[in-house]
Amino acid sequence: AATDDMVRTVRENIQGIRVIKALSKTDYERRRFGGVNRALMKREETAGLVVSMTNPLMNFFLYVGLTVVIVIGAYRVNAGTSQVGTIMSFMSYFTYILNAMLSVTRMFTTYSRCSASMGRIEEVLDAEAELPVLEYEEGSEHIEENAPHIRFDGVTFSYNGKKNNLSNISFSLQRGQTLGVIGATGSGKTTLISLLLRFYDPNSGKIEIDGRDIRYIPRDELYAKFGVALQSDFLFSDTIRENVRFGRDITDEEISTATVYAQASEFISEKEGGLDFGLAIKGANLSGGQKQRLLISRALAGDPEIVILDDSSSALDYKTDANLRAAIADGFGKTTKIIVAQRISSIMSADLILVMDGGSVIAAGTDAELRENCDIYREIAESQMGGAILD
Numbered sequence: 001a002a003t004d005d006m007v008r009t010v011r012e013n014i015q016g017i018r019v020i021k022a023l024s025k026t027d028y029e030r031r032r033f034g035g036v037n038r039a040l041m042k043r044e045e046t047a048g049l050v051v052s053m054t055n056p057l058m059n060f061f062l063y064v065g066l067t068v069v070i071v072i073g074a075y076r077v078n079a080g081t082s083q084v085g086t087i088m089s090f091m092s093y094f095t096y097i098l099n100a101m102l103s104v105t106r107m108f109t110t111y112s113r114c115s116a117s118m119g120r121i122e123e124v125l126d127a128e129a130e131l132p133v134l135e136y137e138e139g140s141e142h143i144e145e146n147a148p149h150i151r152f153d154g155v156t157f158s159y160n161g162k163k164n165n166l167s168n169i170s171f172s173l174q175r176g177q178t179l180g181v182i183g184a185t186g187s188g189k190t191t192l193i194s195l196l197l198r199f200y201d202p203n204s205g206k207i208e209i210d211g212r213d214i215r216y217i218p219r220d221e222l223y224a225k226f227g228v229a230l231q232s233d234f235l236f237s238d239t240i241r242e243n244v245r246f247g248r249d250i251t252d253e254e255i256s257t258a259t260v261y262a263q264a265s266e267f268i269s270e271k272e273g274g275l276d277f278g279l280a281i282k283g284a285n286l287s288g289g290q291k292q293r294l295l296i297s298r299a300l301a302g303d304p305e306i307v308i309l310d311d312s313s314s315a316l317d318y319k320t321d322a323n324l325r326a327a328i329a330d331g332f333g334k335t336t337k338i339i340v341a342q343r344i345s346s347i348m349s350a351d352l353i354l355v356m357d358g359g360s361v362i363a364a365g366t367d368a369e370l371r372e373n374c375d376i377y378r379e380i381a382e383s384q385m386g387g388a389i390l391d
Helices: 002-015 017-022 026-079 084-125 189-196 219-223 240-245 252-261 265-270 288-300 318-331 367-373 375-385
Strands: 150-157 166-173 178-183 204-209 226-229 306-310 336-340 352-357 360-365
Touching (some): 002 026, 150 189, 166 352, 178 189, 189 336, 288 318, 352 367
Parallel strands (some): 226 306
């Protein structure tokens, strides 16, 4: 446990070095590191003392025991009550027993070192497998003709089985339409996306793509439909090209096209090597806006059926965000778009906007309809864009 605390603290300090420097918390982190370091040192000293004392003590008991056996055996041989062979056999048995006990003590000290790791390994082994793909009974499969591209039908979901995180969510999107989702933190926006991606299954209701319940769609087929840029997405320590390609069979031309639509081509061309520019871990050598544009490039590459952007343009300025939305609308007209955002400007042109609060859809409609009928949406719009824009 102490070693784990040390490793975790070092990793946090390395990954959060910019925040530590910016907030002048270097001395605080040094003290925190010193604390876990001393705790680890004390435990290592205790463990080392136990291990170093084991062998001498067991050897001491071994030789004291052998001495006692020899002394008693010599006395009994002289008295004529025992034979030399019997004493030698007893000495051998005694040695075997003490050596076995020494091995057992070593096992206990080794177990104390690995017990902390065993708990974490058990967590991984006991983790639930991926959700199984259901199969229709023979002759029971029915796909509705002219079904919406995406449909949520009375979807309710709870993480803990006690309080609903989503309640009775229903909407439908035709192919090529755009859905905007807005709401306060914790309102269920990301949970909605997680259910569509089938990270979880709803407790009730169903989610369909082209009239097919996603629980019956093979996993590879389902995930191939999506291009996703999530809220806390990841950039790897590799080239820009490989971060956008992400192991898929995508040509350099498709990668370049995706970066143009994502408004990333300009800053990529300024980097040494262009698409071959190497990124640091988590893209630490890029700005926040540059990272988000690369993640959007990854989502757009490969021309997916459905693009999901989960608060993925929050670091972009309004002009770049507007250019991004215009480019996606122009170049991905047949792609269904789902945009989760905190900014009205990112979703105001959507065909359908859901306003969420407490896991429920409190209002749905276009931008004009919501400004007229939804007080919460109107308040957000006025605070972000001003009354003149609304007028």
